[in-house]
Amino acid sequence: MIVGLVGKAGSGKSTAAERLAKSKMELISLDKLGHDALREEQESLVNSFGRGILTCGNVDRKKLSRIVFENSDLLTKLNKIVHPVIKRKALEIVGKDFSDHYIFDGALIHEIGLAEYCDKIIWFECPNEIAIERLMKRGMSKSRAESILASQQYLDSIKESVDAVVTTLGSSEETFEKLRSILFEWGIVV
Ligand SMILES: CC(C)(COP(=O)(O)OP(=O)(O)OC[C@H]1O[C@@H](n2cnc3c(N)ncnc32)[C@H](O)[C@@H]1O)[C@@H](O)C(=O)NCCC(=O)NCCS
Numbered sequence: 001m002i003v004g005l006v007g008k009a010g011s012g013k014s015t016a017a018e019r020l021a022k023s024k025m026e027l028i029s030l031d032k033l034g035h036d037a038l039r040e041e042q043e044s045l046v047n048s049f050g051r052g053i054l055t056c057g058n059v060d061r062k063k064l065s066r067i068v069f070e071n072s073d074l075l076t077k078l079n080k081i082v083h084p085v086i087k088r089k090a091l092e093i094v095g096k097d098f099s100d101h102y103i104f105d106g107a108l109i110h111e112i113g114l115a116e117y118c119d120k121i122i123w124f125e126c127p128n129e130i131a132i133e134r135l136m137k138r139g140m141s142k143s144r145a146e147s148i149l150a151s152q153q154y155l156d157s158i159k160e161s162v163d164a165v166v167t168t169l170g171s172s173e174e175t176f177e178k179l180r181s182i183l184f185e186w187g188i189v190v
């Protein structure tokens with residue numbers, strides 16, 4: 001069974017997902033696969049964005065982030081290069097190391113084309129003001145957090161069609177307990 005955790009940046013998906021990974025669920029972080037994809041697609045990225053995105057010969061995520069989150073056309077261009085790679089990598093993991101249950105953790109599960117592979121999808125709900133505070137605690141600047149959330153505003157419509165919603169206003173512990181009880185109801189004991 002594959003369970004997808006979606007929701008905007010800072011909503012608390014990864015924090016909860018990492019706790020699930022301590023149980024028998026295998027965690028597939030789409031953010032991390034995206035970072036691998038940047039290495040794999042370095043040549044096309046340099047062709048599209050120029051050598052200015054490199055530091056010491058490698059794609060510098062901070063530099064790329066500054067470019068794409070300020071310009072929606074460039075974000076679309078980046079997505080076109082890396083999303084197919086993320087999709088392929090995620091499906092390779094699921095196909096190869098078969099275990100009982102997988103978690104896809106990623107804000108863009110639908111856009112990447114992985115929603116159709118999920119048996120269940122859970123939306124992590126968090127108001128933008130709180131997400132911004134949390135992202136800033138994670139070391140992000142306020143303006144970067146705001147521009148990422150602005151680029152994800154369209155995701156709000158997804159919550160109408162998911163299988164469950166977890167509000168993450170409480171502590172990380174409370175969020176995890178809510179997630180655990182949903183999974184328990186679905187017969188996934190963690
Ligand atoms: C833009 C990049 C270089 C920034 O890297 P950086 O290490 O600074 O940030 P990180 O990857 O941790 O992303 C921070 C948050 O931004 C959001 N985000 C990332 N990529 C995107 C995107 N293409 N569109 C909207 N939001 C995004 C996510 O919520 C993510 O959790 C990197 O995020 C990237 O390559 N993104 C494209 C791949 C992708 O879509 N990844 C998200 C998969 S869910």
Ligand SMILES: Nc1ncnc2c1ncn2[C@@H]1O[C@H](COP(=O)(O)OP(=O)(O)OP(=O)(O)O)[C@@H](O)[C@H]1O
Binds near residue numbers: 175
């Ligand atoms: N329920 C919670 N209560 C308080 N803080 C939380 C909670 N969940 C997560 N956090 C904190 O908020 C920050 C962002 O959480 P997290 O990285 O899990 O979000 P995310 O949804 O995975 O975001 P992204 O899409 O950017 O990866 C982290 O620093 C985390 O410690």
